[in-house]
Amino acid sequence: MLEYNVTARRIDHHGSEAGTKGARIVLDTDMQGRDDAFNPAELLLASLAACMLKGTERVLPMLDFNLRGMDISLHARRQDSPPKIIRIDYEITVDTDESDQRLDLLHRNLQKYGTIYNTLTAATELVGTIRRKE
Structure with a gap:
C-alpha cells in the first residue's frame, strides 16, 4: 500500500503553502482570492x-x-x-x-x-x- 504525506502552513491572510518532498506550492487561501495561486477547487482539478x-x-x-x-x-x-x-x-x-x-x-x-x-x-x-x- 502506498502512502502520501503533505504539510501545509498559513503564511498570512493572503495565502498559505503546501509542501511534499522537495516541492512547494502556493495556496490561494485569501478570502478575496489570488490570481497567482490555485484555490482548493482548482487544486482538486489540477490533481x-x-x-x-x-x-x-x-x-x-x-x-x-x-x-x-x-x-x-x-x-x-x-x-x-x-x-x-x-x-x-x-x-x-x-x-x-x-x-x-x-x-x-x-x-x-x-x-x-x-x-x-x-x-x-x-x-x-x-x-x-x-x-x-x-
Whole structure:
C-alpha cells in the first residue's frame, strides 16, 4: 500500500503553502482570492489532471501508444449548500496518429487505473471525453 504525506502552513491572510518532498506550492487561501495561486477547487482539478497525465506516462509503453502531446481541460460545478463539487467535466486532447479505438483504449486505462480519478468518481459525477488534436 502506498502512502502520501503533505504539510501545509498559513503564511498570512493572503495565502498559505503546501509542501511534499522537495516541492512547494502556493495556496490561494485569501478570502478575496489570488490570481497567482490555485484555490482548493482548482487544486482538486489540477490533481485530477496530474493523475491522468501521470497515468498516460505509465500506460504509453504498455500500449505501445504513439503520443506527441496531450492537453486536458477541466470544469467543475459547485453547489452552495452544502458546499461541494457536484460535477467535473473534462476533455482530453491527444496529439497522435493512433486510431479512434486506440484513443478509447487509452481513455479506458486512465479511467480504470487512476487513483485520483477513482477517488473522485466515487464522490461526484465525473464526465469526460477524449479526442484527437486537429
